[in-house]
Amino acid sequence: MSMVDVEPRATAGQRFRAYAVHVYTACGVGFAFLAAAEMCRPRPDVRLVFLLFAGATLVDATDGPFARMWQVKRFAPNIDGRKIDDIVDYLTFTFLPLLLVWRMEWVPEPGAAWIIPALIASLFGFANEDAKDEEGGFFLGFPSYWNVVALYAGIAYHFHGPMLNGVLLLILTVLTIAPVKFIYPNLAPRPWRIPVLAGAFVWLGVLIVMTYQFPHVSGWLVLVSLSYPIFYTVLSAYLARRRPGP
Secondary structure, three states: OOOOOOOOOOHHHHHHHHHHHHHHHOHHHHHHEEEEHHHOOOOOOOHHHHHHHHHHHHHHHHHHHHHHHOHHHHOOOOOHHHHHHHHHHHHHHHHHHHHHHHOOOOOOOOOHHHHHHHHHHHHHHOOOOOOOEEOOOOOEEOOOHHHHHHHHHHHHHHHOOHHHHHHHHHHHHHHHHOOEEOOOOOOOOOOHHHHHHHHHHHHHHHHOOOHOOOOOOHHHHHHHHHHHHHHHHHHHHHHHOOOOOO
């Protein structure tokens, strides 16, 4: 039997659920298309673009548990779900958010000088076979959350202009290819998985409220929203130091 053949004992329902997960993951490209179409307008609605990014993030956060629960690798092995996921993630987490930062001129001129290095660094991150330590529950390097960075960049530009964003992009570009570890939320080690995931969903809700207020976001809400990234970064550093090996 070929390595890509479906197991003889697989039922039609098992195969259907497995392929449905692949379709669900691929739906993220729909959010990418709609976001790109909006950015092509003469006066794009930035809030709509961010909401589309949030939709893609929700799909990305939930397809993994479905894939494991319905044994996608076992019942739909001829489709590489990881490859679909990486393509959609690069579009919605990296390429389009950074394109939005350039499109809205939220970084100093020439904007491409700040954006292209980040695009290249993230591309290497996605291509790095060691970027995801699924056993340990870590990403290697900054995990290209440029969709979130773009939201904060828009807010920062409104209050401080473009230079702060340029510095932020430079730091995160270096961290993307640096040998530092960040928690993989869906696979975070116990007992931290529930706090990390619950905090992420609460944080997503706060970001949606910030999107509604954009660009005149309340200063206190921005400070509250930063509590989760700080918690996530500090916990990542703490757990990475405790984990043996490289």
